[in-house]
Amino acid sequence: MPDQIFEYAPAPESRAIVDIAPSYGLFIDGEFREAAGGKVFKTVSPATEEVLSEVAQADGEDVEAAVRAARAAFPGWSGLPGTERAKYIFRIARILQERARELAVLETLDNGKPIRETRDADLPLVAAHFFYYAGWADKLEHAGLGPDPRPLGVAGQVIPWNFPLLMLAWKIAPALATGNTVVLKPAETTPLSALFFADVCRQAGLPRGVVNIITGDGATGAALVAHPDIDKVAFTGSTAVGKAIARTVAGTRKKLTLELGGKGANIVFDDAPVDQAVEGIVNGIYFNQGQVCCAGSRLLVQESVQDELLDALKRRLRTLRVGDPMDKNTDVGAINSAEQLARIEELADSGEAEGAERWSAPCELPGNGYWFAPTLFTGVSQAHRIAREEIFGPVLSVLTFRTPDEAVAKANNTPYGLSAGIWTEKGSRILSMANKLRAGVVWANTFNKFDPTSPFGGYKESGFGREGGRHGLEAYLDVR
Incomplete structure (x- = not known):
């Protein structure tokens, strides 16, 4: 079917x-x-x-x-x-x-x-x-x-x-x-x-x-x-x-x-539950149009599951509803201002100019207001601006890693240190990674979860x- x-x-x-x-x-x-x-x-x-x-x-x-x-x-x-x-x-x-x-x-x-x-x-x-x-x-x-x-x-x-x-x-x-x-x-x-x-x-x-x-x-x-x-x-x-x-x-x-600001790393290992991880990735970067200081704007995915995860992620992004924020069915609303939209567009254009491959969810954007389709970039290196600078928009940069040490090195290779996410079924790996990541908050098998009893900072x-x-x-x- x-x-x-x-x-x-x-x-x-x-x-x-x-x-x-x-x-x-x-x-x-x-x-x-x-x-x-x-x-x-x-x-x-x-x-x-x-x-x-x-x-x-x-x-x-x-x-x-x-x-x-x-x-x-x-x-x-x-x-x-x-x-x-x-x-x-x-x-x-x-x-x-x-x-x-x-x-x-x-x-x-x-x-x-x-x-x-x-x-x-x-x-x-x-x-x-x-x-x-x-x-x-x-x-x-x-x-x-x-x-x-x-x-x-x-x-x-x-x-x-x-x-x-x-x-x-x-x-x-x-x-x-x-x-x-x-x-x-x-x-x-x-x-x-x-x-x-x-x-x-x-x-x-x-x-x-x-x-x-x-x-x-x-x-x-x-x-x-x-x-x-x-x-x-x-x-x-x-x-x-x-x-x-x-x-x-x-x-x-x-x-x-x-x-x-932040440039949070969302790290997905090969044993992570793919569907659950996809939902966490979407919540991490497309919630509030990516205008979140602790957004998971860098996806670090283990090489062996990259294709499977990206296929599932793109399928999920095709279902996101972009449009009228007052509609209770809407998933992605408007960018906050013309100035912020211009910033997002400039950085997204730089990603293409520097050789990354751009993919945007197919959607019809309204004629009035400030809008940007949910977007991801593959073929991203740590030298790209989209991997280094805070975009503050619905733009995801995808990088790969082979070993946990490589994931830690790439995640920490940023002037920021606000948030990170870890996706794996191994509790020992979660604890080991969390101790090595230089981030104020580290989520395990979830992302963007807040509670007034829990401290937040960078x-x-x-x-x-x-x-x-x-x-x-x-x-x-x-x-x-």
Whole structure:
């Protein structure tokens, strides 16, 4: 019987679930206000290029006001018993659960990722992080971080556009649990869910000034990082920006954590279950259009099973549905911005120019918006740019190896060190490989699995510090 591709009837989520205002201000000291300079910028839907809203552009005066509000709120917030802080954080988590459908739609519209991912992955994890850290708020002295851990003060946090609300949760939840106050700047292309979260804070009755959200471009983030009254800087984003932040913070008293880029290796041995490995490969690089810092963007496959694995992988890629992110059947949504799409296209073109063989899943891309078909390259060497540079898109580079030592050498031959995956039936091989791989997280027979109880972070140019788990508390505490 010939292979059949079954068509799915459209199953669009309703946009009417969420009410997007025509314009948004800055959330400072518990209220929304216009930017001091009166400037605004537009946020657009990556899938349609439709303008969703106008958002205030914060300048130095606004950063000053936000930090001042956070500083004024710090004594009262840090002075609360942990049990009282936990009540607020727990309330935020419950509201996030109650309004999860609204937030999932908003995130999909503003970011371009499929509604299936925002609904089933992002929002459950967002709520879980707030629930988890609510539980730590009255137990800090038992976290193994010293007998009398104290909050640092005001945390300046800058988050990226690939997981806007989840990165917010990763940073705000532990900061609040440990008694710090926050000034957060979301990415310029995805500000809406952070502004929605500001309303969640008001709904939860969070004291004024404890959480402040300022929107803007890179200049806004730079002003926040450089502000002299910030005690802690947390950044997730590109390695280049992370290096600039490290230079700014160097020589100051500010505590710093950086979660930066990656070029994760997904290593498949000859005894791996092929179908399971294929699903892990797809989840590792095509989830969220490959716009994941810990994406398994390098596939290292043992030579003896290369042909079998690639045949199965290509069959699977032919079934991926690319298109409207609001359709519940969609697997691969839109690239976040025109700039990011241009970056992906330039690197993919370089792969062909340098001699790698390109294969893209056959699919019809929409006429409007920013789109890139799921793609893989074979015949890739470690000298190719597509094997060395972070593409941050749905592009997989396939390399081969013969021995475990060769796999380790190739996997570690990168300036990054954020993630890796191992596919084999041998537990001893998993443990041996994991001990040799220079990566902050190593998944075994799975990929891209997260839990709020587990720390996440990198080595080398993937940054330093850990977010999540008990370890995520340390970055926001004075544990001397």
